[in-house]
Each structure stands twice: as structure tokens, then as C-alpha cells.
Amino acid sequence: MMSKMIEPITFTVPLSFEAHEIAQQCGKQSSPKKFKQVYLNTLAVYAVDFYLRCMGFETDWPVSDSRNPLMLKLMDVADLDVKQIGKIECRPVLPDADACQIPYDAWGDRIGYVAVQLDQSLKQATLLGFTRTVAKQVPLSALNSLEDLLVYMNRIKQLKPVNLMNWFDEIFDAGWQVIDDLLNPKQLQLRSFRSNNALPIDRGQKIDLGMQLGEQSVALVVTLPPEPDSEVDIQVRVYPMGNQTYLPPGLKLMLMDESEEVIFKAESREADNFLNFEFCSDLRELFSITVGLGDVNVKQSFRL
Known part of the structure; x- marks a missing residue:
């Protein structure tokens, strides 16, 4: 008898006009390549910020490197500061990708990495899961669930x-x-x-x-x-x-x-x-x- 596969729990966030306006402002960089990188990173952070606030966590995106113009110019970062817990990295994943890419710039000072799949039209973002593994790329099939992420973050919070x-x-x-x-x-x-x-x-x-x-x-x-x-x-x-x-x-x-x-x-x-x-x-x-x-x-x- 074949066992029924359980679909992983995901969370989809609509990318509003506000999300694209923030991405446009953050993406004011000199080259088209850098603009695209920052734009997609910002949409990913927006989605994770929305999700965590829905789950009762207090975030502070304005103090994160992903809203610092100098850091955005020099590095490939998509971090989000979560009060009482630490920084979480929000990495964009394209629709046809089978792995989450984590650049070296984001390897330090992170409690974990959330993979955020952006649809082709950039109208919505889907949180696929998270990992604590620091690697150049992490297969999407190896991600931990969003439920595991919430349990993990609550455990960190409990220590204080x-x-x-x-x-x-x-x-x-x-x-x-x-x-x-x-x-x-x-x-x-x-x-x-x-x-x-x-x-x-x-x-x-x-x-x-x-x-x-x-x-x-x-x-x-x-x-x-x-x-x-x-x-x-x-x-x-x-x-x-x-x-x-x-x-x-x-x-x-x-x-x-x-x-x-x-x-x-x-x-x-x-x-x-x-x-x-x-x-x-x-x-x-x-x-x-x-x-x-x-x-x-x-x-x-x-x-x-």
C-alpha cells in the first residue's frame, strides 16, 4: 500500500503596492543587476516580516541591514531583526528553482534562513520553510517547516x-x-x-x-x-x-x-x-x- 505524502505547510503573502514601493526605494542602486538583487531581497523580507508579525513576533525592519543603503550597496543581504530573538535571513527563491541560495554575506549573525518563493508576476510570495544550515545552497526538499521555525524562535525567546x-x-x-x-x-x-x-x-x-x-x-x-x-x-x-x-x-x-x-x-x-x-x-x-x-x-x- 502506498503511503500518502503530506504536503508541507506554507504561507502565502500578497505583495502589495507598499511592498513594491519599499523595494523600489531600497533598490536605488547604480547597476541593473544590483537593483534586481535588492528588489527581490526586499520583497522576501517584506513577506517574512508580514508572516512573523501575524504570528505575534515583534520585528524591527528599519534597523536591519536590508534597509541600510550603505550595506545594500556593498553586500547581498536580506536580514530582518526580530526583537528578543535576533536576525533571520529572508532569501528569495525563483519559481523554477529547486534550492535556496545563501550568499556568503549572509553567513554570519543569523539565527536561521527562510526560503521565500516569488511568483513570476511578483504579486505574491510563499514562505516555503527555513533552515539553520549555513551553505551556499540548500535544497528546498531539505527545508524545515514553518511550524519548526515558530517553535525554534519561541525557544530562543524563552531563554530570556x-x-x-x-x-x-x-x-x-x-x-x-x-x-x-x-x-x-x-x-x-x-x-x-x-x-x-x-x-x-x-x-x-x-x-x-x-x-x-x-x-x-x-x-x-x-x-x-x-x-x-x-x-x-x-x-x-x-x-x-x-x-x-x-x-x-x-x-x-x-x-x-x-x-x-x-x-x-x-x-x-x-x-x-x-x-x-x-x-x-x-x-x-x-x-x-x-x-x-x-x-x-x-x-x-x-x-x-
Whole structure:
């Protein structure tokens, strides 16, 4: 019996007028060959930037070498700076190519390389996958999936603990949004964490667990009291996002101490519209929160 081949997950981005206008501006170079190189590179970066922002990552394209006129003139680069994570290279792939070309100029200071296939009309770009392999060319068949890319980037992000004491000074790490931007009005009404009638401090982060959730993402919301004390009461909740009413059954929310010992664990049932727990943490304490489904886990470390 023949086994059914599984098509790799891709992501297609329409190349708008804005994309071509940016490419036109970046491509103002002396020779037609250089203009074409920069133009295609810029379209590839535009597509990856669009995708990563859709996935909840905060990018900073303006500070990248791919928007620096001098670097573009001297080198073949298509990098994108992702806050809290690092630089990712976005390499254009022509429609009939079977490999992703990685120039020597892009071999250093990159966490990975995303292959972006441009269609013949340059009206759309398709993210095919990524690789951490540094080579002159990487066969498209050897690329890792976009799901693997998201897991990899989240792992890098997890290594840097969020300093919750900064939240009391209204200083928030990149990627932590006001929860009004993440939750719907009905979910916002479920908030009950208050202290002396003062509003709490809360921020949320979109978490994508890839294929395990299909099109669905969840929001991790962390809530602190209005003012710090020698001990800080912390509430953690996970909500479904988008049009989803309930969390997927079997979703786990875990609290771990500095030695990775599980202190608390909650698991969603058939019709849970959120998971939550509250705990008290001492100042200068390091802990982590993990959201997991099946074999996929996303962990974020915190420090008070």
C-alpha cells in the first residue's frame, strides 16, 4: 500500500503596492543587476516580516541591514531583526528553482534562513520553510517547516526571562500587549483580579503551538497587583483567541520553579473557556510558565 505524502505547510503573502514601493526605494542602486538583487531581497523580507508579525513576533525592519543603503550597496543581504530573538535571513527563491541560495554575506549573525518563493508576476510570495544550515545552497526538499521555525524562535525567546518588576514602572518587554488587543469583550468581563479597588497591571502574549492547534492560537495573560510588596500575588490565565470559544481539550498550563520542578499544573477539559491559577512569589525569584499541547510546549521564564 502506498503511503500518502503530506504536503508541507506554507504561507502565502500578497505583495502589495507598499511592498513594491519599499523595494523600489531600497533598490536605488547604480547597476541593473544590483537593483534586481535588492528588489527581490526586499520583497522576501517584506513577506517574512508580514508572516512573523501575524504570528505575534515583534520585528524591527528599519534597523536591519536590508534597509541600510550603505550595506545594500556593498553586500547581498536580506536580514530582518526580530526583537528578543535576533536576525533571520529572508532569501528569495525563483519559481523554477529547486534550492535556496545563501550568499556568503549572509553567513554570519543569523539565527536561521527562510526560503521565500516569488511568483513570476511578483504579486505574491510563499514562505516555503527555513533552515539553520549555513551553505551556499540548500535544497528546498531539505527545508524545515514553518511550524519548526515558530517553535525554534519561541525557544530562543524563552531563554530570556521577563523582568516583572519593570511592569510596575510601565516598562514592558516586546511582544507583551495590552489585553484589550488580545481578548474579546466577553473574555475581558471575566477579569476579577483587583486589589483595594485599584486596577491591576496585566499584559498578554499570543502563543502559537503550531499544527497542534491548527489555525487556533491562545493568549497567555499575566496579572500583577497595582503596587509591589515583599511578596507579589500573580495571576496567570490562558484564553482561546479569535473566534474560538473554548480551549482545545488537554491544553496544559504549568508553573515551574528555578530548578524546573512543576509547582502547579492545570489542564483544559472539553468546554473550558480559560485556564488560570494564582500564586505568591518572593522578590528576586525566578520561575517559568509553560503552555503545552501534545508534544509541543512553549515556555516563558519570569523574574521578580
